[in-house]
Structures are given as structure tokens and as C-alpha cells.
Amino acid sequence: MDKPEALTEILLSSYNGAAWLDPQIASILGQTHGNLALRIRDDGSTDATPDRLAEWAARDPRIAWRRGSRNLGPCGSFFRLVDDISPDAAYAGFADQDDVWEADKIARAVAALAALPAGMPGLYCARVVIVDEALMRRGLSPLPARGPSLANALVENIAIGCTIVMNRPAIALLRERWPTPPVFHDWWAYQVIAALGRVIYDPRPALKYRQHGGNAIGAGYTPLDRLLGKVRRQLTSAQSDLRRHQASELRRLFGDRLSPADRAAIDDLLDSEARLPARLRYALTGKAHRQHWLDTLAYKALYVLRGV
Template sequence: MSADPAPLVEVVLSAYDGAAWLDAQIASILGQTHGTLRLSVRDDGSSDGTQTLLAEWAERDRRIVWRQGGRNLGPSGSFFRLLDGVGEDAVFAAFADQDDVWEADKLARAVDALSSLPAGLPGLYCARVVIVDEELRRRGLSPLPGRGPSLANALIENIAIGCTSVLNRAALDLLRAEWPNPPAKHDWWCYQVVSALGQVLYDPRPALKYRQHGGNATGAGYTPIDRFLGKVRRQLNGEQSALRRHQAGELRRLFGNRLSARDRALVADFLDSEHGFPDRLRYAFCGGVRRQHWLDTLAYKALYVLRGV
């Protein structure tokens, strides 16, 4: 009697002027110990030879499917488009960035973790990363989430680094029933929705080498101080504040009737807390949102009181 076939993982990768990095990344994806995979790539308007490189890879390995995406959508728009195109035969969908290098067992660990969830429960796997420079020299580790995944965290912070994230079929079907209005960050949105309506599994063992260079769409600081100051700078940025509130509003619009009473109240309190200084002060002391580390939470609440962010 033959064993059940390994479940198909569709890896979705948005490429944009990534010719300098893609060879190493594609090789690490195709070299996974969980070899039952399809790599679907959308080129988001490259002009540096990326399309030629992708065509050459697809010629060598039938597991690669790629297409020119036409107009530039940016990372999140491109990834939402890729998720819409995930095949019905895929049991899992995994995000991939163009400039990282995966550990050989990354997908196997994600599949094992998500397969432990009850049937039909939306699940998202994400993991820690090793931060490296352009030459893949180790510079540090991403911080461990001290409080773990939750909607209270997902409303104001994203711990599900996109390039580590893998969705099960239930999560994929839930998410692509209707996408949020832009702007929204694809990985943060997935973390928010699945933390509210499913289960997020965080793996403390690093899953990949997370390359930092001048062209990163989103970067990570090398040291805890770098990361803390980066969070403060982003919080002082009105665009970041608007994004948090927009995503929370879209969560309520699209899934409000499916949230628990407690989570509906959490989202409503967050969205209604910015009307004036007394409301912000009350929310700083009593509001349910929290970051993963106490100092980050303290900084968030202090700046929220002063600036409404």
C-alpha cells in the first residue's frame, strides 16, 4: 500500500528588479526537503534582467511558473494578486521574497506545524529569521515575540514576517473571499485576520536568512536599539498610523460579523479611541492593544497620548 502523497505547497514570489538575488533564493526554494511544491512568480515590472532570469529558470525546472504582471502594483498588491491565482490543488500557500535564502527544511516544518491544526481551522505559520547583510554574513536574529500572537498585538504590530509565512487552505480561502481596500500590507493583513479567526503558529527556530540591503521594501534593524528606534520613527509617521487604523477598519468591515464579542469590542475600542486627548489618555491606560515587549508598548502608548498615533 503506497503512502499518501505529500501535500502540494504553492510558493508565491513577487519579483521586482531582483536579478542580483534571485538565483540564490530560487535555488533554496527548489532545494526544499518538502519537494512537492510549485513556485509561482509574478514579475512586478522589472527592467534589470529579472524576466530573462525567470524564463531561464522556468526552462530548467517545470515546478516554476512565472508571468509578467503588467503594471507595477507594489509588493502587497502583487502578493494579493498571486494569492488570488493559487491553484485549487495547493494545500498550502507560502510567501517568498526575492532576496532571501531559505533553510532546507523551512516548508517541511511549516507543513508539519499546520497539519497539526483541526481540519477547517484557518492557520498561519511564521518564524524567526537570521538577519544577514548583502553578502549573507550573519548580523543578528529577529526578536522573539514575548507575548505570542494575538489580535490585540496584530492591530498595532506585525510579527508574521511575510517571507516566513505559510497559509493553510482554510486560511487562504478565508482571506481571498474578499480583499481589503488599499492600502494594506499583505503579511500584516494575513496575521490580523488569522489571529482573529484562526490560529497563528510562531516557530522560534529561524527559517531563513533575511538579507538586508539598500533595496529592501521593508527592512529590519541589526540591533535591538535599531529596531526600537525604527518603531518610534514609524509611529511618528502619520502614514503608519493611518495604515493601522485602515486595516482595523477593514477587518471590522469584512469580518466584523464573524469576530467574537470580545474581539469586536477590542477593534471598536481601538477605532473609537482617537477622538480627543481624554479618550487617548483613557485608552493608553485601559486599551487592550499591546506590542510584544513592554518597552515597545510603553513607547507606543506615550506617543499615542501625545500625538494620537
Template sequence: MSPHVSILMSTYNGEAFLAEQIDSILKQSHRELELLIRDDGSRDGTLALVERYAHKDGRVRWLAEDNLGVTRSFFRLLGLARDTSAYYALCDQDDYWLRNKLRRAVATLERCPSDVPAMYFSRLRIVDENLRPSRQTRVPALFCLENALVENFATGCTIVLNRAARDLVLRNLPRECCMHDWWIYLLVLSKGRVFYDAYAGILYRQHGRNSVGYDRHLGRRLVQAARRLLAREVSRFDVYTQIVNFLEFARREGLPDEIVRLCEDVLRSRHSIAARLGLVLRNGGVIWQANPRGTIEQIRYLVSGALG
């Protein structure tokens, strides 16, 4: 019998594209699934649409609760999902899943012992609001904790966890973090196994109302990042707070001393660009090597302390 997968979707005023997304999930070639939808306080026709799907297909379950925001909503969904599922897939409301997306994730995770926390994530095919393709996201250069502390490669809507990884996250919910996917990526990378798939199984719809979007143009990303930093939205200080929480996790879970020291070094370098540059160099340049084109995450990491 195929392993059961709980697909976890958080909705918020998502009526425009939600039907296409739900249809693509229910047509997955991996049939042993349920779709658990938590509505985060929608004011459009989202709830009525979800209720119609739940009435037609018993694999769809839903509940409506007060607004928590996307990060807390997904952590809440992880806790609400059935404990007996083998895998847990995070899902956005406005994308489109290709038919074998889930089957590939399950086949990959099946290679890992069930008691080892494991996470799958994949490349994305960027499309417009009418699902016309434009490009694919770049393939990450490497996966290591040195880089993961300052940059997240794992886009939430592609993440699938095994039960051990889900339990690890639920035991270690943070007081604060930048985003749920980044926190999950850090935890599983440090305690288990992370699998990346260069196959883009999701059409990642960009329509101007995304909670988090993707822009390949470096100039526009620089401008957007500068605005966020000056407005103190999603700033590097959020990352430092996340690292404080991760350091507590590392000590609590008994992670190796070198991981604890790395976190401590990053936190000590908060107010010094020179110290941060030295930290990069002392780690063999591994953070910078992950982004040879000098992408925005590294630029923000190096300049952020000066903005405080």
C-alpha cells in the first residue's frame, strides 16, 4: 500500500486561483493523500469554494480560524495533521502541481530510514497568472549550515517532510523566525537529511498578490531589499533573532560544538561588517561560494549590522 500523505494548505483570500490548485492536487498520480486546508481569516469566497470541494471529495478537510499569518498558520497545520501520515507536504493556494510532483517526493523520501528526520524540496517553474512559463529557479550551489543561517534555499510550497521531521519541528516551534520554511530547513539540515530535486514539479504562479514572490532581476531585488531593510521589514535583525532561537535549539538537542560555535560567532559579528567578512573567510568562504554572483542575501547579510 502506498504511504499516506497529508497535504497542508493555508488559504487567505485565495478564491481567484484556488480551484485550479485543488484540482491539480486531487489529480496527483500518488493517490493516497488528504488535503487539509486551514483558512486564515478570508473575506472573499474562499471558504464557500473549499466547502464545495470538501462536499464532493472526502479527501478534502478544512477548518476556518482567526488570522495568524502565513508562518504561524503552517506551524498550526503541522500540528493539526493526522499523526499516522507517512509524509506531510506544504502547499500554497495559488500554484499548480504537475501530476507526478508528489510521487517524486515520496519516492525520494522512501530512500531514508523512517526514524531519520528528512525533507524534500525542489526547483520551481515560474509562471504568470495564466500559467504561462517564463523560467525556472536556479539550482542551489550547495547545502550547508554555514549558508543556511543567512539564506534559505527551500521554498515552502515544495517542501515534503517525513513524520520524524514533522515531529522534530513540532517539538521545536520557535518564538520567532523569518519564515516557516526557513526554520524547517535549518532544523532538518542540522538533525537529519535534506533532499533536493532539480525537477520543477510546481508551476509557481506570480500574480502581484503573492505572500512571497520571486524576482530574478538583481537590480529590482536590491531595491526591494533596501526598502525592506529601511522599513525594518524582514530585516537582517529578524535573521539574528532566528539564529538566537536556533542556537537555543542546538544546545537543547545536543548538536555538535562546531554548530554552537558557528551560531555564537555569527551573533557576535552582528554590529561589525569586518567581523562578518572575517567569519565568511574563516569558514573557507563557503557562504560566499554558495552565491558566486553575489546575490542579495549575502549583500544584505554583510551590510545589515550597519543599519542598526
């Protein structure tokens, strides 16, 4: 007799997404992985989203949804969904409200995570096909040339949230200690699991990543668009503050569990920024890096100017 498929819960935070929900929910429910539940938290929608969710839930018992008591923003809402993952779920993944998934997305993720050693926290993420509002193909997300690592996760996120699937040890690890205030849920998961588990990057696209005016965080259509977007984000003080806060929270919450090398990498990044000579030294010898050499060069130049 075949072993039954492990339960995988898909976590979706909705907000004014009525225009996009139907094809996305259909693609989630149509996964080849058979044992699947869709858990939705609506983050205060003022459009027809709650009505659409109620209609879907009435038709399919795999869907459970609720209205949040207040608007938490996408990161806070996803953290709340992670806290509510059922004890029966062996895996859980994030979903945006406006994409369309490949039918084998979850099956591929579960197969990759199931191959990890027992008890190892694991996070699967993947490449995406970038599409416009009408789902017309406009490009592919870039492949991470240097691969996933904590040294990369400290300054760049390659784990696009809507592609992430995690195993039970990773879920348990994240739920132990939440950062305050919340940070990007996908970037935080990438950092924690890169430090204390295994991150698996699938180069085969897992979904159609729809770009439109309402994206919380999007991707440009062309390599030039994406490069300019990265430059703009790196130039903002908000991006620098976010990197500093995430690295500081990782050290505060999990510093006692990091390897000596990983703890040193975080210490070097944060403790070198106080003085210009130390920043110059870190720019030349520090471990933190982005995936593309040009991005790394730009990041290190900005680090010299103002820190993390």
C-alpha cells in the first residue's frame, strides 16, 4: 500500500484581491499533491474579497478563511498564519493572492524537503516566470549564481515568498521566536533557515508571478528594470534600516544557536559599521554578499558610506 501524502497547508493573506483571487485559488486547489489545505487570513479588505472567499469556502472543504481583527500588513498577517498552522501539517507554504501556480509546485517542494535528513529545518524556494496583469510572459527571475547562504541572506532575499514551502522542523523553529517589530516574512524565513537548517533553491519556475499596480513587492519585467529597482532600494535608508534590524534580531533571538562562523559573520557586519575605517575593512574582507558581483560591489560601496 502506498504511503499517504503528507498534509501541506497553504497560507494566503488576502487584501483587496478580488480581481485576482479566482485563478490563484483554482491553481492551488488543482495541485497534483493531493493532501492539501488552504488557510486564508483576510487583512481587512474593503472590496469583494471576503465575498469571493466565502463562495470558494462554501464549494471546497479544503479552504478555511477568516477575517483578521485588524490590518497587520502582509508580513504581520503571514506571521499570524504561521502561528496558526495545524499540528497535523507536515509542510506549509506561502501564497500570494494574485499569482498562478504550476500544477506540480507543491509536489516538487515536498519531494525536495522529504529528502533532507530527519529533523533538519528545510525551506524550499524557486524561480518564477514574471508575467503582466493578463498573465503574458515578460521574463524570468534571475538565478542565484552563488546559491543560498546566510552570508547572502543577511543582505539580500532570494526566497520569493510565494514560492516558499517549509517542513515541520522549520515551522517549529520560526514559531519559537518572532522578531519585533515584524520584518519581511519571506526574508526572515530565508535568514533563519539558512543559518540553522537547509535552503533548497529550485531553478525550475514554480509559478506565474503576476505584476500589477497593487503588488506589495514586485519584480521588474526586464533585467534592466530589476537592476534599477535594486539600486533604488539599496539607496533608501529604509532598506539599510531593514537589513540592520533583521540581522540584529537574528543575533538577538538565535545567537545562542548559531555556529561560531555564522555568529562571527553577523557580528562583523553589525559591529563594523560604527567607524569609517572598520567599514572600509569590512567592505574588503566581510562575508556578506549579494548574488551578482555588481550588486555586491554596489552594496559594499553603500556600506562604506553609511553602514549595513
